[in-house]
Amino acid sequence: MKEVIVSDIYNVTQISKSNDSAWIEIQKAIEHIEGDVLLDFDEINLIDPFNNDQFMKMMANPRIHIRIYDEELAATLKIALRLGGIEEGNKIDLVEFEDDYDAKAEERNKEVKLLADRISSVAEESNNVLTINLGNTIEQVSSSKTLDALEKLIRDTVELNESIGTVEINLTDVVVQRNVLEDLAKFQNRLEGTDILVSFQSEDLDMINKINIASLNIELTTQERIDIIKDCLDEDGIVIVQKFKRRGKNEDICETYNADPLIGRIAIYRGIVDNEIVLDTFNNDYFFTKLDYSLDRDGESHPGLRVDKWRISVDKTGVYDHFLGSRHHISAPVKLADDSDLKVINKVVGDSITSYEVTLPEFIKIVLDDFGVDYNQQSLQKYIEESRG
Secondary structure (H helix, E strand, C coil), X not given: CEEEEHHHHCCCCEECCCCHHHHHHHHHHHCCCCCCEEEECCCCEECCHHHCHHHHHHHCCCCEEEEECCHHHHHHHHHHHHHCCCCCCCCEEECCHHHXXXXXXXXXXXXXXXXXXXXXXXEEEECCXXXXXXXXXXXXXXXXXXXXXHHHHHHHHHHHCCCCCEEEEECCCCEECHHXXXXXXXXXXXXXXXXXXXXXXCCCHHHHHHHHHHCCCCCCCXXXXXXXXXXXXXXXXXXXXXXCCCCCCCCCHXXXXXXXXXXXXXXXXXXXXXXXXXXXXXXXXXXXXXXXXHHHCCCCCCCCCCEEEEEEEHHHEEECCCECCCCEEEECCCCCCCCCCCEEEEEEECXXXXXXXXXXXXXXXXXXXXXXXXXXXXXXXXXXXXXXX
């Protein structure tokens, strides 16, 4: 029987239950091997593979066997194979922790230490900042081992010099595999949880953006999300809500947030009911003052603001810079860093009409007040003052 380390042919640290392509690629990589094959999933986290049709199709091949390191998963897989009419036999090889795990862990720790020592050669301390030019010693980041080595180096350095509070990691000339972007973000969050501020630099701004997005993709319970939402959103306050297209099976959340939203609307937050965020959203086609609407339409009278009630899932909605959502994101109504969101408002002054520019929150206030809409004025004023700054 030919043994194959899966991470050598498919370089990932985790395979989710919806990842069809992983199992297809693994099968393609071993189809040239004659006879039985044992796939060793050491250092790869398998998430409910029995719920994936491609995995079950692979396991139905009598010459394919797997080695895993999770006793609970092994027991569940054996049941799933029987229920799927697949002969169990010796298809699943479970490595008991007490047998092999300690030896493997010890060997891995040695490798991490050697890698950390290697990275230390491109680390410099200056003015309480630790700078690591990773590209001078490593060509790519493709597994958690590199991140563990980085973390060990950082923690050991900070232990010797407690005044270090910032770490800058330069990833220029480093290829970061897509599968570790989320691990990089978790690494960043983990260190920041111990008051070590980590930032990444690179000429590849798209990669940096994806890391920043992934850093907000944290796992929270529904109640934790609700608590954060109630803490940061003002009752009857103004927000901006964006709706994204549904993600494909193998599309990560970074791709969702990098794509243009399907729609973006000004809205009033009305609270949470049955784990849903309730919003009064305003149709963009009618969100103008009465005067501006009339001027743009040859004197036509404004028919009134069009309001649609949205109820969106707490679990699928991101809020501010606290966490992400797969379908919606709620942002504060603030002015952007540039002037791209300045609005032109017309106003009657004496016998003439004067045009002037206002920030986004100012524009929202002028329109809502023109129609006497009930909202949290104090909350919006806070964003107006922030935008003026």
